[in-house]
Amino acid sequence: MNTIEKFNNNVMHTYGRYPLVMEKGKDRKCVDENGKKYIDFGSGIGTNSLGYCNDKWVDYVCNQVKSLQHTSNYYYTKVQADFAEMLCSSTGYSKVFFGNSGAEANECAIKIARKYSFDKYGKGRHNIITLVNSFHGRTLCTLSATGQDVFHNYFFPFVEGFINVKANDIDDLKSKIDNTVCAVMLEYVQGEGGVNALEQDFVDAVFDICGKNDILVIADEVQTGIGRTGKLLAGEHFGKKADITTLAKGLAGGVPVGACLAGEKCSDVLVAGTHGSTFGGNPLACAGGLAVLETVTADGFLDDVNKKAELFRSELLKMNGVEAVSGLGLMIGITLKNKKAGDVVKSALDRGLLLLTAKDKVRLLPPLTIQYDEIKEGLKIFNAVLEA
Numbered sequence: 001m002n003t004i005e006k007f008n009n010n011v012m013h014t015y016g017r018y019p020l021v022m023e024k025g026k027d028r029k030c031v032d033e034n035g036k037k038y039i040d041f042g043s044g045i046g047t048n049s050l051g052y053c054n055d056k057w058v059d060y061v062c063n064q065v066k067s068l069q070h071t072s073n074y075y076y077t078k079v080q081a082d083f084a085e086m087l088c089s090s091t092g093y094s095k096v097f098f099g100n101s102g103a104e105a106n107e108c109a110i111k112i113a114r115k116y117s118f119d120k121y122g123k124g125r126h127n128i129i130t131l132v133n134s135f136h137g138r139t140l141c142t143l144s145a146t147g148q149d150v151f152h153n154y155f156f157p158f159v160e161g162f163i164n165v166k167a168n169d170i171d172d173l174k175s176k177i178d179n180t181v182c183a184v185m186l187e188y189v190q191g192e193g194g195v196n197a198l199e200q201d202f203v204d205a206v207f208d209i210c211g212k213n214d215i216l217v218i219a220d221e222v223q224t225g226i227g228r229t230g231k232l233l234a235g236e237h238f239g240k241k242a243d244i245t246t247l248a249k250g251l252a253g254g255v256p257v258g259a260c261l262a263g264e265k266c267s268d269v270l271v272a273g274t275h276g277s278t279f280g281g282n283p284l285a286c287a288g289g290l291a292v293l294e295t296v297t298a299d300g301f302l303d304d305v306n307k308k309a310e311l312f313r314s315e316l317l318k319m320n321g322v323e324a325v326s327g328l329g330l331m332i333g334i335t336l337k338n339k340k341a342g343d344v345v346k347s348a349l350d351r352g353l354l355l356l357t358a359k360d361k362v363r364l365l366p367p368l369t370i371q372y373d374e375i376k377e378g379l380k381i382f383n384a385v386l387e388a
């Protein structure tokens with residue numbers, strides 16, 4: 001039986017998959033089971049932020065595998081301490097809680113917001129405002145938080161206490177803020193929702209209203225965080241630091257991790273017994289995370305990310321088949337003129353280029369380490385697909 005048959009006989013069919021069996025990768029290229037090579041503009045949905053099997057990352061993870069793969073959170077590990085210290089100091093947050101995914105990071109943020117409010121004001125101030133078209137995860141609670149009706153089916157009843165506001169609609173925001181609200185949760189650039197950046201005025205209004213009413217701002221930077229948009233955190237583009245920031249995808253270079261960062265105001269809300277995770281802060285994830293953070297915070301790295309992003313954007317805008325380009329940094333949404341995003345992704349795959357979609361756009365989340373010649377090589381294939 002071949003791999004795809006074996007897979008489909010045994011793994012639940014929860015994903016639409018392409019008929020590609022990926023075998024190995026190095027840097028920005030991967031190889032399928034037939035030896036065919038691909039340039040990767042998707043990096044495993046932004047997780048392989050340093051590409052495949054980056055040398056430093058491999059060293060850090062392998063050295064950790066050989067000394068200690070896991071221990072329970074009843075004990076301390078140096079690698080978790082080192083990673084946490086670097087994460088807090090480089091982002092300016094006070095404390096972190098580690099989970100294993102974006103959804104878990106967001107669950108933690110939601111629990112902090114509700115308990116912060118409960119501790120201070122008692123019951124009844126539990127509502128959380130999220131934005132229409134947002135995406136916050138697949139657990140029941142984060143699905144409930146997600147502002148897209150297509151996700152609110154089958155699994156009734158959903159978790160109560162989420163109110164949706166239209167992105168960039170300040171009047172809608174104002175009309176839904178009252179004394180039952182404990183937090184506003186947002187993505188600075190909506191990823192799954194179609195690579196749409198929020199407007200500065202709207203972000204200003206959120207922080208202003210929340211600041212005046214002791215409502216916490218939660219920034220879901222699961223996709224935008226750790227260099228993806230050309231800043232360590234996307235909030236820097238808007239001159240904002242949320243009370244809580246969640247991270248996951250690119251944080252540990254492809255090992256599962258989630259992090260919920262809390263500022264001073266709410267860093268001590270979760271006390272012993274109120275939250276936990278068996279695997280959270282796993283040494284392998286922390287070692288991978290250290291390799292990513294050391295790389296991304298090195299002098300000049302993010303300047304280079306921004307230059308690469310400019311090259312992507314200027315080259316894309318020259319293409320006849322491209323209508324518009326959205327997003328920030330190396331989080332790129334492409335509106336096509338004549339072709340469907342899904343068809344383009346399929347033809348690109350045939351020609352050795354991996355792409356993503358987001359709603360009706362083609363989405364690019366290339367490894368942050370991508371080289372200029374690889375950008376040109378990949379974009380040449382992309383243009384050929386559009387012209388075909």
Ligand SMILES: *Cc1c(COP(=O)(O)O)cnc(C)c1O
Pocket residue numbers: 100101102103104106135136137138187191192220221222223248249
């Ligand atoms: C991917 C994503 C999540 C969910 O992360 P998982 O690791 O799949 O749980 C949450 N929020 C945003 C913004 C994301 O892009």
